[in-house]
Amino acid sequence: MTEEILAGHLQELRRGTVVxxxxxxxxxxxxxxxxxxxxxxxxxxVDTNTLYPLLRRLEKQGLLTSEWNTEDVRPRKFYAVSEDxxxxxxxxxxxxxxxxxxxxxxxxxxxx
Amino acid sequence: xxxxxxxxxSERYIAEVARRLPEAQRADIAEELRGTIADTVEGRIxxxxxxxxxxxxxxxxxxxxxxxxxxxxxxxxxxxxxxEYFPSYVALLRALVPVVPTIVGVVVIISALINDSxxxxxxxxxxxxxxxxxxxxxxxxxxxxxxxxxKAGRAPKGLxxxxxxxxxxxxxxxxxxxxxxxxxxxxxxxxxxxxLLWQKDHSYLLNADGNSVAxxxxxxxxxxxxxxxxxxxxxVVVEIAKYRTGHWTYSLAWANGVANAAFVAVxxxxxxxxxxxxxxxxxxxxxxxxxxxxxxxxxxxxANFWVLIGIIVVINCAQAFLKAREAELTYG
Numbered sequence: 001m002t003e004e005i006l007a008g009h010l011q012e013l014r015r016g017t018v019v020x021x022x023x024x025x026x027x028x029x030x031x032x033x034x035x036x037x038x039x040x041x042x043x044x045x046v047d048t049n050t051l052y053p054l055l056r057r058l059e060k061q062g063l064l065t066s067e068w069n070t071e072d073v074r075p076r077k078f079y080a081v082s083e084d085x086x087x088x089x090x091x092x093x094x095x096x097x098x099x100x101x102x103x104x105x106x107x108x109x110x111x112x
Numbered sequence: 113x114x115x116x117x118x119x120x121x122s123e124r125y126i127a128e129v130a131r132r133l134p135e136a137q138r139a140d141i142a143e144e145l146r147g148t149i150a151d152t153v154e155g156r157i158x159x160x161x162x163x164x165x166x167x168x169x170x171x172x173x174x175x176x177x178x179x180x181x182x183x184x185x186x187x188x189x190x191x192x193x194x195x196e197y198f199p200s201y202v203a204l205l206r207a208l209v210p211v212v213p214t215i216v217g218v219v220v221i222i223s224a225l226i227n228d229s230x231x232x233x234x235x236x237x238x239x240x241x242x243x244x245x246x247x248x249x250x251x252x253x254x255x256x257x258x259x260x261x262x263k264a265g266r267a268p269k270g271l272x273x274x275x276x277x278x279x280x281x282x283x284x285x286x287x288x289x290x291x292x293x294x295x296x297x298x299x300x301x302x303x304x305x306x307x308l309l310w311q312k313d314h315s316y317l318l319n320a321d322g323n324s325v326a327x328x329x330x331x332x333x334x335x336x337x338x339x340x341x342x343x344x345x346x347x348v349v350v351e352i353a354k355y356r357t358g359h360w361t362y363s364l365a366w367a368n369g370v371a372n373a374a375f376v377a378v379x380x381x382x383x384x385x386x387x388x389x390x391x392x393x394x395x396x397x398x399x400x401x402x403x404x405x406x407x408x409x410x411x412x413x414x415a416n417f418w419v420l421i422g423i424i425v426v427i428n429c430a431q432a433f434l435k436a437r438e439a440e441l442t443y444g
Contacts, residue, residue, distance in 0.1 A: 032144065033151035048148065049175050053184035056141070068143075074151075077144045 018046050018054065020096060023089040026064060029080035055079055063088055122149045125172050132182035141185055149175075193257045201257045208249050210352055217242030218345060222338055231309045294355040301347050308332075308340065317396055325396045329387040336387065339378045346371035359439040365432035372425045379421060389414055 021044045025035060036051055058064045063085035069076050081089065126149070130142040149171055156167040175181060183190050193201050221238035229237070311327045319325050332340075350368050354360060382388040394414070398407050413420075 031147070033148050033155075037155075047174070048152065049181050049184065052144065052148065053181075053187070056137075056185060057187060074147050075143060076147050076151075077140075 014045070016092075017096075018044060018051070019058070020089065020092045022051075022054065022058065023063065023081050023085050023092070026079050026081045027086075029067075029078040031069070031076040031078050033076075035079070058085070121168055122146070122153075122172060125149070125175070125178055128178035129182045129185070132179065133185055137185070189261055191261075192254065193261050197257050197261055201253065204253055205249065208253070209246060212249060213242035213245040214348065215345075216245045218341060222341060225333065225337065231312055235306075235309065291355075294351060297351045298348065301344055301351070305341065305344050308337070317393065317400070319392070319396045319400065325393050326390050327393050329382070329390045331385075331387040332382075336378070336382060339381075343371060343374045343378055346374060360432055360435040361439065362433070362436045365429070365436040368432045369429050372429055376421070376425055383418070388417075 018039075021039055021042070022035065025038055030038065032052055032055060035055075036046065036048060039046055039051070055064060055066075059066055059079065063082055064079045065082050066077050066079050069078050126142050126145050129145060130138045133141055149168070152171045153164065153167045156162060156170060157164060162170075180190075217238040220241040221234045224234035224237050225231070308328065312333070313326075314324060317325045317327075346367075350364060350371055353367070354364050357364065379388065394407075394410060397410050401407070
């Protein structure tokens with residue numbers, strides 16, 4: 001198995017988790033750069049050039065709201081999860097837990 | 113903060129992204145990007161020991177090609193034709209590319225010959241026209257599909273069909289007639305077509321003046337050649353249909369029979385009006401080669417020509433029906 005294959009599968013597995021992490025973290029409003037820092041510190045790997053377009057897309061879908069804050073050192077766009085976004089987050093988290101349970105029982109079933 | 117050169121670098125980057133965005137989003141995204149770059153650069157400098165210029169360069173490098181970033185913001189496909197349309201795209205090209213250029217090429221060759229162009233010039237014109245048609249087909253089909261790829265949810269009916277189990281063929285398809293067999297059949301037909309043109313000026317038989325003597329009657333070039341090429345085209349159509357179906361069927365065998373009948377009809381017409389073999393050809397053999405053996409062989413071949421043609425035509429038709437029956441028994 002080459003490293004490229006492994007990297008490809010890992011990336012595919014992580015793809016949807018960035019959305020869940022963003023919706024979770026944005027229950028308290030943050031601007032892009034601080035969200036990126038929080039995500040990276042928490043171990044969620046995401047690039048700047050992926051996160052910002054993602055935030056725009058979630059906002060367009062109505063899952064996030066945004067507001068410019070001009071009181072800081074420089075103008076910053078703060079994002080927060082909307083009501084719709086919270087509902088989506090609940091469903092996604094429930095799905096995540098189900099997947100975790102399912103995959104665990106499959107993996108343990110293999111060992112027995 | 114950042115030096116003036118570093119500022120121009122990031123401003124140039126932001127401008128490169130912004131000008132590729134829809135106007136409604138342009139200012140907003142540019143402003144956010146400006147803040148992000150500044151925040152990230154400050155973070156890098158605070159982390160330790162690099163100059164503002166290096167930090168800025170690093171950050172822009174990580175953001176990557178502005179074209180790509182703009183594309184991510186626009187959320188438009190970064191491919192010409194995606195997986196949804198690709199099968200229809202290929203299917204349409206496969207239907208058009210073998211047929212249309214061939215027809216155009218043949219028509220151009222025939223009309224050039226009717227206008228008394230030299231043979232090789234006519235062939236050249238035909239190939240040139242066919243090649244142009246190939247380019248046009250690729251260009252316009254690709255353009256239309258790339259357009260629909262970008263008009264999500266507006267696929268016209270027929271461009272992309274919903275697949276249902278009803279679309280399955282009503283029998284298990286045979287292993288396809290091989291591509292090699294298909295190509296050889298086409299090469300064979302093409303060789304007959306080219307031989308007819310070639311023999312006009314390049315027969316090895318030379319008369320007393322040193323000019324080559326055509327095997328077939330000169331009247332061939334007054335209309336008859338069109339009939340001959342049309343029957344050859346009919347054989348090409350049968351071959352294409354057979355290759356696409358993957359095996360002989362009864363309808364294909366009948367079509368093949370019709371093509372053979374047309375071929376025989378044209379030859380019969382030529383024979384009955386004494387327009388098949390060039391009389392000068394036999395005369396030249398008698399006078400120039402002047403060997404009784406050769407003359408006898410040629411006259412024998414001319415006399416028994418119909419027997420030979422008859423055998424070939426019967427074998428060809430019978431084979432098609434036998435293979436169609438075999439295919440029907442195997443695959444229902």
